[in-house]
Every structure is written in C-alpha cells, then in structure tokens.
Amino acid sequence: MGIQFQIVAGDPSSAARAGLLRTAHGTVETPTFMPVGTAATVKAMTQDQLEEIGAQIILANTYHLDLRPGHDAIQNLGGLHRFMSWPHPILTDSGGYQVMSLKGLTHVTDDGVWFRSHLDGSSHFLSPERAIETQLALGADIIMALDECVEYPASEESLRRAVSRTSRWARRAKQYFDAHRAEVPHLSLFGIVQGGILRSLRAESAEQLMELGFDGYALGGLSVGEPKALMYETTELAFQQLPADRPRYLMGVGTPEDLVEGVARGADLFDCVLPTRNARNGCAFTSEGKIVIRNARFSRDPSPLDPACRCRVCQRYSRAYLRHLFVAGEMLAAMLTTYHNLCFYLDTMREIRQAIVSGKFRDLLVKARARTANAGGSEHPES
Amino acid sequence: MGIQFQIVAGDPSSAARAGLLRTAHGTVETPTFMPVGTAATVKAMTQDQLEEIGAQIILANTYHLDLRPGHDAIQNLGGLHRFMSWPHPILTDSGGYQVMSLKGLTHVTDDGVWFRSHLDGSSHFLSPERAIETQLALGADIIMALDECVEYPASEESLRRAVSRTSRWARRAKQYFDAHRAEVPHLSLFGIVQGGILRSLRAESAEQLMELGFDGYALGGLSVGEPKALMYETTELAFQQLPADRPRYLMGVGTPEDLVEGVARGADLFDCVLPTRNARNGCAFTSEGKIVIRNARFSRDPSPLDPACRCRVCQRYSRAYLRHLFVAGEMLAAMLTTYHNLCFYLDTMREIRQAIVSGKFRDLLVKARARTANAGGSEHPES
Numbered sequence: 200m201g202i203q204f205q206i207v208a209g210d211p212s213s214a215a216r217a218g219l220l221r222t223a224h225g226t227v228e229t230p231t232f233m234p235v236g237t238a239a240t241v242k243a244m245t246q247d248q249l250e251e252i253g254a255q256i257i258l259a260n261t262y263h264l265d266l267r268p269g270h271d272a273i274q275n276l277g278g279l280h281r282f283m284s285w286p287h288p289i290l291t292d293s294g295g296y297q298v299m300s301l302k303g304l305t306h307v308t309d310d311g312v313w314f315r316s317h318l319d320g321s322s323h324f325l326s327p328e329r330a331i332e333t334q335l336a337l338g339a340d341i342i343m344a345l346d347e348c349v350e351y352p353a354s355e356e357s358l359r360r361a362v363s364r365t366s367r368w369a370r371r372a373k374q375y376f377d378a379h380r381a382e383v384p385h386l387s388l389f390g391i392v393q394g395g396i397l398r399s400l401r402a403e404s405a406e407q408l409m410e411l412g413f414d415g416y417a418l419g420g421l422s423v424g425e426p427k428a429l430m431y432e433t434t435e436l437a438f439q440q441l442p443a444d445r446p447r448y449l450m451g452v453g454t455p456e457d458l459v460e461g462v463a464r465g466a467d468l469f470d471c472v473l474p475t476r477n478a479r480n481g482c483a484f485t486s487e488g489k490i491v492i493r494n495a496r497f498s499r500d501p502s503p504l505d506p507a508c509r510c511r512v513c514q515r516y517s518r519a520y521l522r523h524l525f526v527a528g529e530m531l532a533a534m535l536t537t538y539h540n541l542c543f544y545l546d547t548m549r550e551i552r553q554a555i556v557s558g559k560f561r562d563l564l565v566k567a568r569a570r571t572a573n574a575g576g577s578e579h580p581e582s
Numbered sequence: 583m584g585i586q587f588q589i590v591a592g593d594p595s596s597a598a599r600a601g602l603l604r605t606a607h608g609t610v611e612t613p614t615f616m617p618v619g620t621a622a623t624v625k626a627m628t629q630d631q632l633e634e635i636g637a638q639i640i641l642a643n644t645y646h647l648d649l650r651p652g653h654d655a656i657q658n659l660g661g662l663h664r665f666m667s668w669p670h671p672i673l674t675d676s677g678g679y680q681v682m683s684l685k686g687l688t689h690v691t692d693d694g695v696w697f698r699s700h701l702d703g704s705s706h707f708l709s710p711e712r713a714i715e716t717q718l719a720l721g722a723d724i725i726m727a728l729d730e731c732v733e734y735p736a737s738e739e740s741l742r743r744a745v746s747r748t749s750r751w752a753r754r755a756k757q758y759f760d761a762h763r764a765e766v767p768h769l770s771l772f773g774i775v776q777g778g779i780l781r782s783l784r785a786e787s788a789e790q791l792m793e794l795g796f797d798g799y800a801l802g803g804l805s806v807g808e809p810k811a812l813m814y815e816t817t818e819l820a821f822q823q824l825p826a827d828r829p830r831y832l833m834g835v836g837t838p839e840d841l842v843e844g845v846a847r848g849a850d851l852f853d854c855v856l857p858t859r860n861a862r863n864g865c866a867f868t869s870e871g872k873i874v875i876r877n878a879r880f881s882r883d884p885s886p887l888d889p890a891c892r893c894r895v896c897q898r899y900s901r902a903y904l905r906h907l908f909v910a911g912e913m914l915a916a917m918l919t920t921y922h923n924l925c926f927y928l929d930t931m932r933e934i935r936q937a938i939v940s941g942k943f944r945d946l947l948v949k950a951r952a953r954t955a956n957a958g959g960s961e962h963p964e965s
Binding site for chain 2: 238239240242243244245246247267268272275276277282283284498499501511515516517519520523524526527529530531533534535
C-alpha cells in the first residue's frame with residue numbers, strides 16, 4: 200500500500216500545513232522532525248526513550264548500515280524495524296550524501312558513484328538501482344532515490360550537471376523500484392530535488408521529478424553553507440511548485456528557527472544531526488537559546504537545562520550535575536543532553552502542528568522570529 | 583537516627599539472612615547488591631533506569647567526587663542525593679582504596695595518606711578525620727572509616743601493620759564522626775575489617791573494631807587475587823565473629839557465584855564494578871554464564887542476551903543488534919548491556935532473598951553450585 204498522506208489543516212497566511220502520514224508501521228503527525236539514527240541507533244538513546252519523547256519516525260543511513268552490518272544481514276534478521284526493534288515508521292536515505300562527503304574517496308560517473316569505505320578502504324559502487332536494492336532489503340517505510348549532491352558554493356555548470364544526473368538517476372531508481380514494488384508493498388519512494396540556490400535549476404529539477412511521479416518529494420543540497428535567506432527562499436519556491444498532496448521533506452535542516460521557517464514554507468518532514476550531535480558536544484537547545492553546559496558559570500547552577508521544558512531530564516537533573524558529567528567525561532552527559540535536545544525539537548514540532556491546527560501558526564511564527572531577533576541570532580527573512 | 587537494621591529471616595543451614603536496612607532515604611531489602619556510581623553516576627545508566635531495575639542503594643566514590651566537582655560544591659548543591667537526583671539510599675567509601683591504588687603517587691604514614699591526584703598531579707592529604715569530613719559533606723546514608731588496604735600477596739608483617747593502622751584510624755574516624763554526628767543525624771558509620779587471608783589477624787581486626795562499636799562492619803582487602811576458597815573461608819570466619827545484629831558488607835565482591843557464596847557466609851551488602859565495567863567491554867552476565875557479545879557467532883543471532891531474563895533489554899533487543907552496536911562503537915551498546923547486567927545482578931539478589939525468606943536458600947545454593955560446576959568455572963568450596 201505504501202504511505203498515504205492526508206492534509207488536515209492549513210495556515211492561511213503561509214504554506215504551513217498539518218497532515219497525517221499513514222505508513223504500514225503507524226501514522227506520523229506532520230510536520231515532524233526525524234531523529235537521525237545513523238547506524239540503526241539514535242546515538243545515546245534507547246528505543247524506549249525515543250518512544251517516551253514521542254518520536255514517530257526516525258531516519259537511518261543506508262551507507263553506514265550497508266557497510267556494517269550489511270543490508271543482507273539486516274534483511275536476514277527480518278529487516279531494519281525488527282533488527283533495531285523500532286516497530287514505528289523509518290525513513291532511509293539513499294547513501295548518496297554520505298558517499299559524496301567522503302573527500303578524495305569518491306568518483307562520480309553517469310552510471311553511479313565509486314567510493315572507498317571509510318572503515319577499511321574497500322572499494323564499492325553505488326548506483327541508482329543498487330541504492331534502491333539496498334533500501335528494499337532494509338525495508339524502511341520511506342526510501343530515497345539516489346541524487347547527486349553538490350557543495351556550496353558551486354558553479355552553475357556543476358549544479359546543472361548534478362540536476363541532470365539526479366533526474367536520470369531518479370528515473371532509473373523509479374524503474375527499479377516499480378519493478379520490485381510488489382515484493383515490498385509497504386515501501387514508498389521519494390525523489391530529491393537539486394539545483395542549489397538557483398531558482399531556474401530548482402524549478403527544472405522539480406519539474407523533471409514530478410514527471411516521473413514520486414510518493415513524496417525532498418529538497419536536497421540545502422543547509423550546506425548558503426545564506427539562510429537564500430535557503431528559505433529556495434525552499435519556498437521549490438515547495439510551491441511541488442504537488443500539494445504529497446509530503447515534502449526538507450533534508451538535513453536544521454536549527455529550531457529553521458523548523459518554524461521551513462514549516463511556514465510548506466515542509467512536512469525534517470531531519471538533522473544538530474540536536475543529537477550538539478548534545479554530545481555539551482550544547483543544549485532551550486527556550487532561551489543554546490547553552491554550552493560545560494561553561495563554568497553552570498558549576499553551581501541548580502536549575503534545569505531549560506526551566507520551561509517538561510522533559511524527564513529537566514524535571515530531574517540540574518545544570519550543575521550535567522556540567523559535572525561533561526567535565527568528568529561520563530556517558531550520562533551525552534545521554535541526558537541528547538534526551539533533552541530531541542525532546543526540545545519534538546516539542547517544537549508539536550507546538551507548531553498544534554498552532555496550525557488551531558489557526559494560530561501566524562502568532563507562533565511572529566513570536567519565534569521575535570525570539571530569534573532578541574537572541575541576536577540567525578537571519579529570518581519574511582516569508 | 584542513622585540506619586536501623588532488622589533481620590526478618592535466616593537460613594538454618596548457613597549464615598544467610600534476609601533483612602531490612604532502614605535509612606532516612608528509604609528501606610533496603612538485604613542481601614542486596616549496590617551498583618557502583620563512581621562519579622555520582624552509575625556509568626551508562628540514568629537514575630530513572632536504576633529505579634526501574636529496582637536498585638535500592640548505590641555506592642559513590644569519595645575520592646573521585648572530592649577531586650571533581652569537590653565535596654564543598656556538592657554540599658552547596660544540597661548534598662549528594664540532591665546533586666545526582668537519587669533520593670534513595672547511598673553509601674560512600676572512604677577514598678582510601680582509590681588513593682592506595684594510585685601506584686607511585688601515594689605515601690602512607692600513621693597520620694594518613696599523601697597522594698597526587700590522577701587528574702592533575704596536585705598533592706592531597708587523606709586522614710581518617712578528613713575522610714569523614716568529606717563524607718559528611720557528601721551526606722550519604724552510610725559512610726566508611728578510612729582503612730589501609732594491602733595488596734595480595736602480602737607479608738604477615740605488612741598485614742599486621744595495616745590491621746594495627748586500620749584500628750587506630752578507625753578510632754580517630756569514630757571520634758570525629760561522633761563529634762559531628764548531631765549535625766548529620768541520618769548518617770551511619772561502618773568500620774572495615776582488614777587482615778588479608780590470615781585468620782588470626784582478621785579476628786584481631788574484627789575484635790578491635792567491635793570494641794569501638796560501628797553501625798555496621800565491612801570486610802576489605804578481599805577479592806584482590808587470593809584463591810576463592812580462601813576468600814570464602816575468610817569471609818565466613820570474620821562474619822561469624824562480627825555482631826549478628828549489624829549489617830555486614832563484603833566490599834568489592836564479586837561474580838554472580840560470589841554473591842550466592844557471600845550470602846551463605848552472612849553478607850548483607852555487596853558492591854562491585856564487574857557488571858558495569860564488563861558491560862562496557864561487551865561482556866554480558868546471563869543465566870547460562872558470561873557471553874562476549876562482540877563474538878562473530880552472535881552476528882545473526884535473533885535471541886536476547888539471556889532468554890531467561892525478563893529485563894527490558896532482553897525483551898526488546900537481539901544479540902545480533904547488540905553485537906552490531908559494539909562493533910560500530912555505538913554508545914547504546916554499553917547502555918543496553920549495563921542495564922541488563924545490573925538487572926541480572928539485582929535479580930540474582932532478589933532470588934537469593936526470596937529463597938531465604940521462603941526457606942529455600944539451601945536449594946538455591948546447591949543449584950548455583952551445580953551451575954558453576956557445569957560451567958567449568960570457579961571454585962565453590964562447601965560452606
């Protein structure tokens with residue numbers, strides 16, 4: 200059956216919408232944030248804890264899982280859901296982004312990507328077909344077509360070449376997927392729009408993907424160093440063009456501000472390593488902005504990470520204790536901070552969704568922008 | 583008020599007994615195992631998880647906490663219970679064991695121990711009074727007198743000197759504690775019996791401590807490399823001599839077999855880093871013996887760590903998944919294995935206690951010994 204997507208509310212002043220994404224492993228309330236579970240584990244979190252904080256869908260990285268333990272091993276163990284004991288929705292990426300990030304270890308051709316494993320240097324080949332084959336074996340609910348990612352800044356020529364290649368690869372991915380769809384009826388395939396921050400290329404890329412017809416559409420190649428204003432503008436235009444009845448996924452984005460701004464431009468799904476990676480480095484997201492817990496000023500601070508947060512960590516532990524754990528190099532430091540940060544992200548998404556449903560998204564957006572401005576933080580162009 | 587200890591059942595065929603150890607922070611059902619929370623955290627466990635597996639009392643290391651974040655910092659934050667958000671019983675050691683393990687960084691005199699911090703090389707002095715002062719500031723429910731630990735094997739002369747010094751230090755600790763008891767009425771002080779594996783010295787040490795009168799008694803300097811038969815024999819004789827109405831603590835012990843054998847000889851309290859440290863190294867304790875999870879034979883094993891275990895980890899995750907987590911170096915590997923191992927230890931203690939209460943401890947002991955013999959494992963002399 201694949202996924203089914205239903206829009207249940209929309210904000211009249213923006214492209215924000217609330218939806219229900221039904222999968223064979225449960226329903227996802229959108230917009231939502233997907234915690235990143237690279238190696239079939241969201242680092243420093245148990246699956247029980249992910250359920251506790253209300254994570255509805257997580258992302259896993261095909262590249263990492265294919266190298267270790269291997270997609271065949273996971274398939275033999277009943278697929279990714281059973282392997283990691285996560286009976287809820289999962290999205291896997293194509294592996295392309297990771298492969299193309301392996302500086303000096305990658306060679307991209309029209310046929311696919313040759314790369315060397317970062318683990319043992321062994322040589323591998325990733326093609327559009329192979330990316331689908333691997334993901335079919337993993338058996339996530341949503342899988343991604345292989346795309347070519349380009350660094351920022353990039354020449355128009357290289358962006359154009361990447362768009363063209365991404366479209367050709369998308370066609371091959373779709374063909375391979377359609378030929379095997381009957382074997383894995385619960386899977387759905389998303390295409391990825393490329394084109395950097397060039398309007399015309401994004402439009403061309405979106406157009407070509409829409410001709411192929413995917414179950415959902417993602418924007419790739421954003422949040423890679425371009426100015427935020429351009430990222431938001433590109434997101435807005437691309438999502439405007441894509442079919443409104445399909446889920447829209449803003450890949451690799453972003454900060455808490457980016458979530459609100461992304462939703463305002465029509466995004467339904469987000470993923471980003473920020474809340475988990477920052478947590479391990481001792482950086483917590485709070486309603487008052489980011490704090491670096493290791494800072495000496497927290498050494499005698501009995502208050503929680505975020506006084507406005509109702510998560511288990513903020514109900515139980517002090518900044519002083521968390522600082523001590525980081526200074527002492529204790530694993531619990533990363534565990535508790537990851538828990539809080541993910542909770543903060545998911546709470547943010549729940550608030551956003553609630554605001555859309557109750558017709559108050561505009562208010563939320565205005566408040567969020569005021570907060571960002573007060574924090575002297577990121578740019579926040581008008582939508 | 584300090585602790586109150588009540589024996590509720592005894593095994594007629596051995597020195598095993600079941601008791602209730604009442605503290606200002608709750609009642610501990612003995613015999614029990616105390617997870618080790620060196621730096622005010624049981625490594626890789628949240629306090630919620632410790633509660634979930636039924637840990638009733640944990641141990642924290644004075645040496646580590648005094649160096650970082652400092653006993654004054656913890657006192658200012660409301661004491662150890664509040665600092666680490668563990669409102670249940672806590673026992674702190676004196677710091678002596680850690681200090682005397684700092685090879686080449688320690689100088690022991692009759693007055694106390696000079697040592698250099700393993701963190702920054704700074705010079706510190708630990709005396710019987712200072713050990714109590716620090717522990718009073720931390721505010722655990724049970725605190726320990728400073729003793730002199732001797733390595734195994736040791737000459738009779740050095741053991742005799744250590745016993746003598748331990749008794750003199752115990753007197754000073756007791757005096758200092760009594761002088762300050764009114765300030766911290768919930769604390770109780772345990773003395774530590776030394777004497778290696780020499781019967782006469784152990785008897786002498788026990789006698790001298792009993793003259794001083796402690797709230798409970800511990801056996802130190804065991805499980806340091808001596809043959810198990812001697813460790814068990816020493817434990818048995820020493821506990822026989824100590825007052826039956828006071829809790830008995832077998833320090834740093836031990837393996838699952840040691841727990842059963844220790845209880846048979848009268849032990850009420852245990853602590854050991856084995857379940858937690860082994861977990862981080864990929865070694866799990868199971869009802870069928872120890873398993874090394876990283877072993878390739880588990881790579882496609884869908885069964886839980888221990889099919890007989892009812893813990894959350896065994897209910898949810900496979901050996902294949904755990905092996906993958908270890909091979910991939912993921913934090914969740916240590917988290918899940920620690921959870922299971924501690925659960926296994928606490929379940930073992932709960933079974934032991936239940937057997938004592940229901941008059942079936944002898945059966946349990948016989949079965950445990952048969953299991954150990956079948957595993958081709960440790961020695962298990964008759965009690």
